[in-house]
Amino acid sequence: xxxxxxxxxxxxxxxxxxxxxxxxxxxxxxxxxxxxxxxxxxxxxxxxxxxxxxxxxxxxxxxxxxxxxxxxxxxxxxxxxxxxxxxxxxxxxxxxxxxxxxxxxxxxxxxxxxxxxxxxxxxxxxxxxxxxxxxxxxxxxxxxxxxxxxxxxxxxxxxxxxxxxxxxxxxxxxxxxxxxxxxxxxxxxxxxxxxxxxxxxxxxxxxxxxxxxxxxxxxxxxxxxxxxxxxxxxxxxxxxxxxxxxxxxxxxxxxxxxxxxxxxxxxxxxxxxxxxxxxxxxxxxxxxxxxxxxxxxxxxxxxxxxxxxxxxxxxxxxxxxxxxxxxxxxxxxxxxxxxxxxxxxxxxxxxxxxxxxxxxxxxxxxxxxxxxxxxxxxxxxxxxxxxxxxxxxxxxxxxxxxxxxxxxxxxxxxxxxxxxxxxxxxxxxxxxxxxxxxxxxxxxxxxxxxxxxxxxxxxxxxxxxxxxxxxxxxxxxxxxxxxxxxxxxxxxxxxxxxxxxxxxxxxxxxxxxxxxxxxxxxxxxxxxxxxxxxxxxxxxxxxxxxxxxxxxxxxxxxxxxxxxxxxxxxxxxxxxxxxxxxxxxxxxxxxxxxxxxxxxxxxxxxxxxxxxxxxxxxxx
Ligand code: GTP
Ligand code: SPV
Ligand code: MN
Numbered sequence: 022x023x024x025x026x027x028x029x030x031x032x033x034x035x036x037x038x039x040x041x042x043x044x045x046x047x048x049x050x051x052x053x054x055x056x057x058x059x060x061x062x063x064x065x066x067x068x069x070x071x072x073x074x075x076x077x078x079x080x081x082x083x084x085x086x087x088x089x090x091x092x093x094x095x096x097x098x099x100x101x102x103x104x105x106x107x108x109x110x111x112x113x114x115x116x117x118x119x120x121x122x123x124x125x126x127x128x129x130x131x132x133x134x135x136x137x138x139x140x141x142x143x144x145x146x147x148x149x150x151x152x153x154x155x156x157x158x159x160x161x162x163x164x165x166x167x168x169x170x171x172x173x174x175x176x177x178x179x180x181x182x183x184x185x186x187x188x189x190x191x192x193x194x195x196x197x198x199x200x201x202x203x204x205x206x207x208x209x210x211x212x213x214x215x216x217x218x219x220x221x222x223x224x225x226x227x228x229x230x231x232x233x234x235x236x237x238x239x240x241x242x243x244x245x246x247x248x249x250x251x252x253x254x255x256x257x258x259x260x261x262x263x264x265x266x267x268x269x270x271x272x273x274x275x276x277x278x279x280x281x282x283x284x285x286x287x288x289x290x291x292x293x294x295x296x297x298x299x300x301x302x303x304x305x306x307x308x309x310x311x312x313x314x315x316x317x318x319x320x321x322x323x324x325x326x327x328x329x330x331x332x333x334x335x336x337x338x339x340x341x342x343x344x345x346x347x348x349x350x351x352x353x354x355x356x357x358x359x360x361x362x363x364x365x366x367x368x369x370x371x372x373x374x375x376x377x378x379x380x381x382x383x384x385x386x387x388x389x390x391x392x393x394x395x396x397x398x399x400x401x402x403x404x405x406x407x408x409x410x411x412x413x414x415x416x417x418x419x420x421x422x423x424x425x426x427x428x429x430x431x432x433x434x435x436x437x438x439x440x441x442x443x444x445x446x447x448x449x450x451x452x453x454x455x456x457x458x459x460x461x462x463x464x465x466x467x468x469x470x471x472x473x474x475x476x477x478x479x480x481x482x483x484x485x486x487x488x489x490x491x492x493x494x495x496x497x498x499x500x501x502x503x504x505x506x507x508x509x510x511x512x513x514x515x516x517x518x519x520x521x522x523x524x525x526x527x528x529x530x531x532x533x534x535x536x537x538x539x540x541x542x543x544x545x546x547x548x549x550x551x552x553x554x555x556x557x558x559x560x561x562x563x564x565x566x567x568x569x570x571x572x573x574x575x576x577x578x579x580x581x582x583x584x585x586x587x588x589x590x591x592x593x594x595x596x597x598x599x600x601x602x603x604x605x606x607x608x609x610x611x612x613x614x615x616x617x618x619x620x621x622x623x624x625x626x627x628x629x630x631x632x633x634x635x636x637x638x639x640x641x
Contacts, residue, residue: 042140043209043247050175050201054158057177057211062149063156069184071161071194079181087230088182089376093386098373102388103182104406105255105379109233111421112257112264112306112486114502117239119269121506126243128507129618136242143240143249146215150251153218153225154179160198160207161191163267163334163348168441170280170334170346172271173201176210176261180232183212183259186376189351189425191262208246208270210261215252241265243273243505256353256378256423257485267332267348269505276506276514279521280336284499286314287329287347289435289444290559293322298559299437301333301345302450302532303475303499306485307421309452309534309547311354315366315433318552320583325552326435327366327428328444330354336443337518341525344443349428355485356380356422358392363548367424369432376425379404381417390418420484446527447562452534453480453496458604459533461545461582461597462554463574464561468519470574471529473630476512477612481535495615509622516626530558531574536597544593553582571600572637602638609635 043053058066069075080101083089089101119131120139127133134142157178164171176187187193201207215234219225234252241248248265250258257264271282285301292298304310314330329347338344352370356377359367371377380388381401389401397417403409404419428434437444451474453459465471475498482492486502495501497508504511519526532554534547557577560566568575576598584594612631616623 043242043245048201048203048205048207050207053209054177058156060144061147061151061156061179061213063151063154063179066156066158068198069157069159069188069194071188071192071196075194076185076188079185083181083185086228090382092377092388096385096387097375100373100375100377102380102382103376103378104231104404106231106233107405108235109231109253109255110379110419111255111484112502113237113239113253114486114488116237117502118241119505120240120242122244126506128504128509128622130501130504130508134240136244139240139242143238143251146236146238146251147211147213147249149221150213150215150217151179152220155181157181157184159184159187159193160201161187161193161262162197162200163191163262163271164346165439165441166192166196167200168346170336170344170443171348171441172274173197173205173207174210174262174266175201175207176212178212178259180212180214180254180259182254186256186260186353186425187262189376189427190260190349190353192350206246208248208266210248210250210266212250212259212261213252214254214259239265241269241505243270246270246274256425260353263332263349263353264503267334268500268503271334272500272503272505272511275334276510279518280334281515281518283333283335284331284503285329285333285345286310286331287333287345287444288314288316289326289328289437290555291324291326292556292559298447298562299345299444300448300450300555300558301335301446302452304452305454305478305480305483305496305499305501307355307483308454308480308499311352311367312364312548313551315364315370315431316551316555317365317549318555319549320552320556323552323556325433325555326437327431327433328435328438334443335446337521338442338445340445341522342445343518343522343525343527345446346441346443347428347438351425351427352431353423353425356388356390356424357416357418357420359390360393363392366431366433370430371424371426372430374427374430377422378425379419379422381409390422391416420490448530448558449527450530450532450558451475451478451498452532453478453499454483454535455480455533456535456537458601458608459531459536460571460573460576460600461534461536462530462532462557463571463576464568465529465531465574468522468526468529469516469626470630472512472515472519473627473634474529474531474574475515476627477608477615507619507622509619509624512627513622513624516624528562530561538590538593538596544589544597546587550584550587553584557581569598572602572634573600573605576600605638606635609638
């Protein structure tokens with residue numbers, strides 16, 4: 022029974038107004054935990070140590086409670102299935118708030134609430150919300166323990182699923198805790214599923230497999246470096262280390278401190294010459310980052326090594342180049358579409374010690390999802406827990422079903438993942454899911470032009486967020502839901518970083534794996550064949566390849582991709598690399614409208630790029 026009976030707000034002890042807020046000056050961790058416990062009234066408080074023993078104990082208890090299904094240990098050792106509430110399957114962007122003190126600092130792309138008003142409302146929701154439950158304290162490090170680019174966080178949660186997920190996704194536990202002293206900055210996260218088991222009068226309520234609350238809030242307080250999340254157990258809403266800290270809060274830190282927090286995969290790319298290149302790529306949610314990060318090149322003698330698949334922190338280094346780390350320690354990847362054919366590296370990564378959420382269960386105790394095999398098993402239990410057969414009309418796995426797995430299980434993991442100083446970037450790539458117009462690959466004319474390209478990225482919506490799949494929306498830098506401040510200021514910050522880097526700046530590219538032909542099928546095979554595009558990008562960073570100049574940037578000569586051998590449809594390769602002026606002029610008109618939404622915050626340099634692009638399209 023998922024209905025939520027609003028609980029009477031319990032009588033609270035006398036506390037000064039605003040006591041629940043995170044005091045940036047006073048970093049007393051124990052005092053903060055005590056205050057949150059006073060507000061939320063758990064039955065007990067447990068400090069998590071991140072040990073193997075803790076994983077075994079907590080997963081075993083969740084299996085007993087019915088929160089997790091243990092998969093067959095011979096097929097999928099130490100692995101579990103969680104089925105969420107059907108209404109708690111993705112990020113809730115319209116319930117996500119940036120509570121900066123000034124509304125204009127949130128900008129038009131974020132929902133804004135006054136921080137004091139938001140806190141007052143949250144205090145009411147969190148009052149007594151952990152009655153009958155355990156309050157877990159999870160200290161963690163984003164980035165290598167003690168690394169120069171790393172940051173510390175502490176999440177309080179009443180969700181054991183969040184605890185074991187954080188133990189995979191971050192360096193969680195004692196080592197991180199040991200670094201937190203009275204003067205250490207750390208980001209505070211308070212999370213509750215909003216499903217207390219006991220009322221203030223002592224009456225009890227039964228737990229459910231996936232407790233959550235129809236009232237949801239994912240709120241950020243950049244001035245306090247704190248995050249409060251209520252009502253959801255889903256990854257992006259509940260694992261506060263990830264989108265809430267490593268992108269929204271970190272982006273505001275990065276603005277103030279001269280670095281970048283980005284929705285980017287990170288790879289090391291090595292070609293036949295043996296020379297390594299580091300590439301970071303930003304695509305919107307469910308648009309191919311995990312797949313590119315784990316790519317197995319079809320091009321002989323090319324190698325991709327994985328460093329990160331979702332988030333990168335970028336910082337100018339002592340030599341003037343831009344250095345990047347993956348601050349996470351796990352992958353929270355899209356399951357549907359993942360197969361031995363599309364992503365064998367992911368398949369090897371998730372062979373054991375993996376939490377699957379909202380996939381289907383096979384009769385022999387393993388997992389399945391659409392695209393895992395070409396023929397579906399004759400019988401499954403679907404992500405809602407119902408019997409499923411190939412004649413069923415609904416998918417067996419939710420389209421946003423995910424796996425949670427340690428980075429270190431990835432067979433193509435680069436040694437550079439351990440490098441706490443990060444890796445120097447040679448190329449930055451932006452992309453989206455575009456059926457038309459956007460070529461397979463193009464290279465920006467300059468950093469400033471590249472920032473323009475990033476700022477104008479649009480993409481068809483996917484199942485990673487609540488809403489209508491397929492709808493085209495602007496998603497600048499793949500960061501629309503993740504920039505924790507004014508988007509216009511964020512563009513200016515990118516331009517400023519370019520000024521700092523000067524001629525040591527990485528080259529900027531745009532890719533699109535999703536262009537479709539007249540019959541609606543993809544023109545490009547994608548996946549391992551994307552190595553042809555990566556190889557071109559690598560050669561371009563060395564500056565030694567002839568290109569075709571188009572109004573939107575340099576594109577490869579068709580022969581440069583070696584794609585004739587692929588047997589593409591007639592004219593497909595030419596179409597993939599063609600810039601049609603008419604629809605691009607339409608894009609420019611839409612960009613003018615889009616930039617206008619940010620008023621004075623839109624940098625003049627981007628307006629200049631727009632008029633130059635329009636001019637190039639008109640004269641060509
Ligand atoms: P988030 O974790 O949500 O940030 O997503 P992501 O960018 O890591 O996306 P992911 O790599 O998981 O890809 C999501 C979907 O895109 C899957 O269904 C993939 O099968 C599909 N996909 C990835 N790469 C390609 C490609 O090169 N071509 C095509 N056609 N589909 C792709
Ligand atoms: C995304 O939606 O971009 C994800 C999954 O990577 S989540 O962590 O839920 O945001
Ligand atoms: Mn993501």
